[in-house]
Amino acid sequence: MPVPTSPAPLRTSLLRDSVHDRLRDAIVDGTLAPGEVVRDTELAAWLGVSRTPVREALLRLGDTGLVRAAPGRSTVVAEIDLAEVRDAHAVVVAMHRLAVTEAVSRLTTGDLDRMREANARFAAAIDARDTEAALAADDDFHRVAVEVSGNRALATVLDQFTPVVRRLERRRFASHAGSESVDLHARLVEACASRDEQAAADVASRTWQNLADLIPDPADRPDQQESR
Structure with missing residues (x-):
């Protein structure tokens, strides 16, 4: 059949994804704080959209554990669950190792230059203690291997679990x-x-494994030790 000419579905999809990304980022950077009640009407007004894409975004955020909701009750920004962060971190480490493994033979000189440039920006942001710029540069750095790998499944998994890790990584x-x-x-x-x-692959794993030092073992928490 002929390719449809109407752009409406594409605009709807982009709007839905944009709303999701804005809310996800607001949770990761703390604009929407852990435990905060989030109402679709207020979020829709803030973003200047209807309630429908907001509701869809909240459902997706619920799937990744960034918000919690119960039928007939309020939706709240999830507290940082160390067990969930630990699980997500293990997945993120494995996916970045796989991305680098699949990308190494395909990386061009231009790709390597993109990585070096991103790392230079990352270093400058670290020196300036600019967390937002550091996270953005870090994303740009690692995105090169993910894109070059061409593995869409890998990219999808990272898109789902990286935000869970990023909430804690801001401290790193x-x-x-x-x-x-x-x-x-x-x-x-x-x-x-x-x-x-x-x-x-080993260095890629080490780069992400550093974050593990910021994830306390729940078994080491004083309240858990007292209950033993």
Whole structure:
């Protein structure tokens, strides 16, 4: 059949995704704080859209654990659940390792330059203690391998679970671990440039594994120890 000429479905899809991304980012950066009640009418007014895309976005955010809702009750921004962050982190580490493994042989000189440029911006943001800029540059850096891998399933999984990790990762870039990541990024670029798949995969894992130090083991929490 002929390709439809009406652009309406595309606009609807873009609006839905845009609303979801705005709300997701507001939760990750703390604009919408943990425990805060979120109402679709208020969110719709804030974003200048109807309630329908907001409701759809909240359902998707519920699937990733960023909001909690119960039938007939309020929807609230989820508290940071360390067990969920730990699970999501393990998935994110594995996916970035896979992305680098699949991308190494395909990375061009231009791709490697994009990674170096992003790491330079990342280093400058860390020095300036600009968390927002650091996170943006870090995303740009890792996005190169994800895009070059061409693995859509991998990208979809990361899109779902990375925001869960990012809520805690904001603390990382205010610590020494942020500076360490600059060096790890540089090592990753060089491993990729050398087409050393194993070394690149190992560095990619190490880069994301650093965040594990910021995820306390629930079993080590005082309240859990008292209940033993």
